[in-house]
Amino acid sequence: EDQVTQSPEALRLQEGESSSLNCSYTVSGLRGLFWYRQDPGKGPEFLFTLYSAGEEKEKERLKATLTKKESFLHITAPKPEDSATYLCAVQASGGSEKLVFGKGTKLTVNP
Amino acid sequence: SQTIHQWPATLVQPVGSPLSLECTVEGTSNPNLYWYRQAAGRGLQLLFYSVGIGQISSEVPQNLSASRPQDRQFILSSKKLLLSDSGFYLCAWSGGGFGEKLFFGSGTQLSVL
Numbered sequence: 001e002d003q004v005t006q007s008p009e010a011l012r013l014q015e016g017e018s019s020s021l022n023c024s025y026t027v028s029g030l031r032g033l034f035w036y037r038q039d040p041g042k043g044p045e046f047l048f049t050l051y052s053a054g055e056e057k058e059k060e061r062l063k064a065t066l067t068k069k070e071s072f073l074h075i076t077a078p079k080p081e082d083s084a085t086y087l088c089a090v091q092a093s094g095g096s097e098k099l100v101f102g103k104g105t106k107l108t109v110n111p
Numbered sequence: 112s113q114t115i116h117q118w119p120a121t122l123v124q125p126v127g128s129p130l131s132l133e134c135t136v137e138g139t140s141n142p143n144l145y146w147y148r149q150a151a152g153r154g155l156q157l158l159f160y161s162v163g164i165g166q167i168s169s170e171v172p173q174n175l176s177a178s179r180p181q182d183r184q185f186i187l188s189s190k191k192l193l194l195s196d197s198g199f200y201l202c203a204w205s206g207g208g209f210g211e212k213l214f215f216g217s218g219t220q221l222s223v224l
Contacts, residue, residue, distance in 0.1 A: 034212060043201050043215030103154035
């Protein structure tokens with residue numbers, strides 16, 4: 001069974017304090033790994049898709065990386081507006097095209 | 112551009128009452144459509160997905176059902192709600208195919224009392 005585990009569950013940072021969120025996954029074969037941002041009471045918003053180990057993608061203060069077993073979302077010099085829950089999801093090869101999501105990491109950035 | 116509409120935003124229903132949540136997508140044709148539920152501490156759980164009109168796949172046995180009467184319309188229903196049906200319901204669409212990202216609606220917060 002495909003599984004996604006995110007850590008930590010919650011993370012508090014001071015503005016400007018860089019850190020990383022972790023997404024560990026177990027799939028029969030990885031088609032894609034997805035990162036989403038979710039604000040309270042809203043639907044998730046797409047950030048990145050990573051397809052193969054060694055791949056990296058950046059958007060503003062966020063950088064996502066992928067290995068054969070996990071992905072990291074690095075946040076450089078975060079601002080209060082980066083506060084949100086960050087979700088990781090995987091799509092396995094074979095079978096359906098559905099995404100399997102982790103429980104998310106709730107990030108709070110204090111000014 | 113493509114947009115996804117989901118309503119209502121919030122809903123309070125008594126146990127045993129029926130449910131109907133509707134989702135429509137604009138600006139694309141033949142999308143894959145999904146219903147997810149997000150409960151506290153459990154993450155996003157896939158309930159149903161559809162690759163075409165009248166084609167519904169169920170992921171979790173429950174008292175919910177889904178229908179796709181039109182290409183860009185997806186409906187989540189229940190004949191009798193349970194307390195355990197409370198949660199945040201999200202509709203999503205994708206272009207289909209592996210590696211395609213999901214686009215989510217704004218969600219419906221359902222409270223069953």
